Amino acid sequence: MDLHQHPEPSGAETRTAACLADALQAEGYTVTRGIGGHGVVGVLTNGEGPRVYLRAELDALPVRERTGLPYAADGPHMHACGHDLHIAAALGAATLLARARPQWRGSVVVVGQPAEEILTGARAMLADGLYDRFGRPDAVLAQHTAPLLGGMVAHGHGQPVLAGSVSLDVTLHGRGGHAGAPQLTVDPVLAAAAVVMRLQGIVARESAPAEQTTVTVGSLHAGTHSNVVPESAALGITVRALTPAALDRAVAAVERIVGAEATASGCPREPEITMVSRSPVTLPDEKLTAAIRDAHREALGAERVGAWPPSMATEDFGLYGDAGREIHGCPGVPLGYWMVGVVGPRQWAATASAGGTAERFAALPANHSPEFAPHLPLALPSAATAMTVATLTALGARR
Incomplete structure (x- = not known):
């Protein structure tokens, strides 16, 4: 509750990092702070054995x-994606493992990663020598909140769990002037509007129907007054896909369309296109996933372990595996990743009349919603249990 009440944005996680670091240290972990920004690493070695990272x-x-919770954050930021629950669950698992050392051998490495929401934190920690300084992992584990009934977990089956993404900042340059003399100007707003409309054809006409791809213009800014043609227009564009090849093709199409529309509008300068972030597809290791899924069924009950279809949400966790091997130099690191339900039983029952599964999910406050509020009595214990059981499985302690 304390973490939820005091959220900190990407790159400014000073207090949050300190809370995690202090709690790990109190349980006997050797803690290092300031990895890749505000990143925290806690290591607990318990004899010879596998090295498992919990992120x-x-x-x-x-x-x-806008949740109305008694411990709601009061300010411009919020844990609207459940990262505070992730921290609490990882800390719960770390505590249980520290107090049950006779049951396992190896090393547990807890990673508190900054700047996930802007997709730069994993890269920064790895570039800061995460694996060189704390050892090559035999497995890296993570979980994420999802609009499922609290107490449930869900795994992917041999396919991506989350999409890869590329975020682009685009600036179109025009020639500003008076709205009463448009013939003397080059209107970047018109060019930007043409780009927005043309981009819709990438998914409709340049991607195979079976390919899951999205192109989103999330921001468009231009001008300061209604009777002034501005000098430039800026767009924020995000492309997502479930394969690296599809992602690359869609990004190339965005760049081609931006350039072509700038030329068609007679823009006096080439457009500026900057890649703000890139995240890989999240594809968990099949063998590790099968072992963790079986362990979850045993610990939680088979009825509480479901399947997770590929989602167009994205994050940077894939960089801890093969997608980030050029950064960390460790090919073949298996990843374990699953979803944990956070919806309370009353809220879940209230959506029963919403129709099918898609309609039911649409009726729930989703991740990133100002009304997103995990049901702690169900969600936190099951998430802590899921992470503990998965870690013991990766350590080889469950047979």
Whole structure:
């Protein structure tokens, strides 16, 4: 509750990192702070054996909370994606493991990662020598909140769990002037509008029907007054896909369309296109996933373990595996990743009349919503149990 009440945005997770670091230290972990920014690493070695990383994110979102909770955040930021729950669950697992050392051998490495919401934190920690300094992992584990009934977990089956993404900042340059003499100007707003409309054809006409791809213009800014043609227009564009090849093709199409529309509009300068972030597809290791799924069924009950279809949400966790091997130099690191339900039983029952599964999910406050509020009595214990059981499985302690 304390972490939820005091959220910190990406790159400013000072207090959150300190809370995690202090709690790990109190349980006997050797803690290092300031990895790749505000990253925290806690290591507990318990004899010879596998080295398993547990990763949780530290940052919150620029969303003003509207949950009405007694411990709601009061300010411009909110844990609207459940990162505070991830931290609490990882800390719960770390505590249980520290107090049950006779049951396992090896090393547990807890990673508190900053800046996940802007998709830069994993890269920064790895570039800061995470694996060189704390050892090559035999497995890296993470979980994420999802609009499922609290107490449930869900796994992917041999396919991506989350999409890869590329975020682009685009600036179109025009020639400003008076709205009463448009012939003397080059209107970047018109060019930007043409780009927005043309981009819709990438998914409709340049991607195979079976390919899951999205292209989103999330922001468009231009001008300061209604009777002034501005000098430039800026767009924020995000592309997502479930394969690296599809992602690359869609990004190339965005760049081609931006350039072509700038030329068609007679823009006096080439457009500026900057890649702000890139995240890989999240594809968990099949063998590790099968072992963790079986362990979850045993610990939680088979009825509480479901399947998770590929989602167009994205994050940077894939960089801890093969997608980030150029950064960390450790090919073949298996990843374990699953979803944990956070919806309370009353809220879940209230959506029963919403129709099918898609309609039911649409009726629930989703991740990034100002009304997103995990049901702690169900969600936190099951998430802590799921992470503990998964860690013991990766350590080879469950047979």
